[in-house]
Amino acid sequence: MDRKRVAGPELSVAPLVEYPRDHKRWTPQDEQRHDTKRQPEDMRPIYLKTGLINQANGSAYIELEKTKLACGVYGPRPGKRTGFSGHGVLNCEIKFATFSCAKRRGHMRDPQEKELSQILSQALTPAVRLDLVPKSTIDIFITVLESDGWGSCVAAAITAASVALAHAGIEMLDLVAGCSAAYIPSGPSIASPTPSATDATNATGPSLAPRIFMDADLEEEKYEQGAIVLAYMPSLNEVTHMLQSGKAEGSIVSQSVEHCVEACNKIYAVMHHALVESVGENK
Amino acid sequence: MASEPTNLAISPAFTFSASTFQKLHPLEYFRKFASQGVRPDGRLLSSFRPTTVHYGVITTADGSAMVRMGGTTVVCGVKAEVAEPRLHAPDQGYLVPNVELSPICSSAFRPGAPSEQAQVVSEQIHRVLQESKVLDLKELCIEEGKAVWSLWVDVVCVSYDGNICDAALTSVMAALSNVRIRKPTYEEGVVKVAGVDLLDDENSFRLNLARTPLSVSFALLDTDLILLADPNSAEESISQGQIVITLDETGQLCAVSKVGAASSSQQLLKQCIERARERSQELRRIMNQEQ
């Protein structure tokens, strides 16, 4: 039991949501995407701002419609005592607010958050000049206030963290933009049963190839057969991290990597603007 | 920023830049400003920082609010879940406030278990909600002895610049007033709610808040007998005590607390209550404006 917090009931569950029969929900069979406005290759509009946490050395806030998260960078500051090192350490910690998801999350860090933290530090470390900050730690803390899709959340965290690092005046090789895409099976492959279960690859022929939805939201993610998150340094043209999950053919993966790189270049323009905007303010 | 005092010397022989002097001698630095009747951030001793309240900022929560007081930003989200009632109170729900001061908001907080300060603020808010009887917990009953609502009221501090007490309580009250819970049906041990896109008075209910207590904090500098309204984090770290006055909308006191070693006269306390009354009215006006 957690003695350091105000205690509530030991067990509480979300109520069962019952939809009426005529309730129309989005399914992959629909012609349009879940929010009806976007084309498959469209991302949600990004709002990105620096400097909202005045006690941090650098900070950024990012919003992709419902996905909202804040990032604070502290450091370089004295690291944990783990022997002498000529290189600095980049430490990332991501935390979901308890109210950030459909289901309430716990206060403690769960394995998913630990995994995310690791992805984040792997995606950002190649871009930071840690050789210039010996013995020190740069801490990146992220609080997810609201999550609308796991992939978009990771991507937004990468983007925001790299902007916050630059805002903290830390020397970097390049900014890192994060982008996500989901493979949504085309309608018929779900609706009609496959003729031969043993030969699944034949059944998903070229006409039934999954559609690639950029920056999928939570409702779309429920139907995904796989997803990709790409972290990319736009001006050096290098990928720092790629996470592909689920089943997809090689051609689909390489196609979505292309899409993500293209999207990252668009995100870079937003990042550039957010950082340059702060230069203008002080002048 | 206020104009900086010119003589930033700790001894006649050495002078420093303003930021260095503040780091080495925070109290002396503050006194240089206070002697001219202003604070380092340009405020008068008695003035509060600009405050904004935004409602419904988190759609995954059943009620939410974001409060900004100067450099302090907090987000409060309320989640309603179903739980079994306590044995001795079979018709009462739960109202569980918790404040998270995570390392993102200031370098003063480290990862891990809640800091002492976070525990104190959580407990203060819990006590105010409970003892001022803000919400009749019977309202949260779904089926007596079987199921009740448990309202998890979680405050996340995104940016910490002092006076977390006022910001957190304001966000809690704003978020509670923003709560809409779907009307539940209880059937054979299962609580169901209807899935609808738009919540209205037909399919959901709001909370009946008996009163809206808001707190107003002051920092005390004992040695100088200075009272600082709405202290920021630099001022909190040099102050020796804090006075927190909690008032409801009729101006009635809900809680008064004074912590720290600083001594305060009866007159000073009266002065605080007087000023807290004005400030809490102003806070209420800001809250109502945004709604």
Place this chain on the structure above:
Amino acid sequence: MTSVADAVVPGQRLGHVQEFNAGVGTYSHQNFLYASVVGVKQITTISSDELPVLSVQRENTQSAMPDIDAIVTCKVVRVNPRFAAVNIMVVDGKPCTDDFQGIIRVQDVRATEKDKVKIYNSFRPGDIVRAQVISLGDARSYYLSTAANELGVIFGTSVAGGSLVPISWQEMQCTKTKAIEPRKCAKPM
């Protein structure tokens, strides 16, 4: 001279290595110069036979951290016969967000007669000391030195609680009681 149009962000390509020399806030990679910080691009010409230096003037300064040869201001937290442990609070005139730890070893207190130095007659807990970083030190602390005239205690509090004023390079006097206490004083600059 400068305009927002000259504002650059990390990774932005600024020029070719054959045209410019890399200055602060930039790095070279595969024959090109790139910005490594957010700031304003600047080109400085030193002489006609040298390439102009391309640098980026930082917009947001990085949080200060000690570097070799840097002058730091620190507070003594504890002393023992071998060294004085300090918290480094200011580096080259810039305050650190979080204090770094450092030590002044007994052999680094002054330049001459090192064998006669007693830490207790040089520093007391609570003193504000100006020192120079001599090495990155061990896993825990930076190594500092006060072996120069302008380095040493710049502010201290006497046993009686008054502030201390230097009267010689190794003595300070309490302003309240006029008592004299030993210190390794810094010569006012």
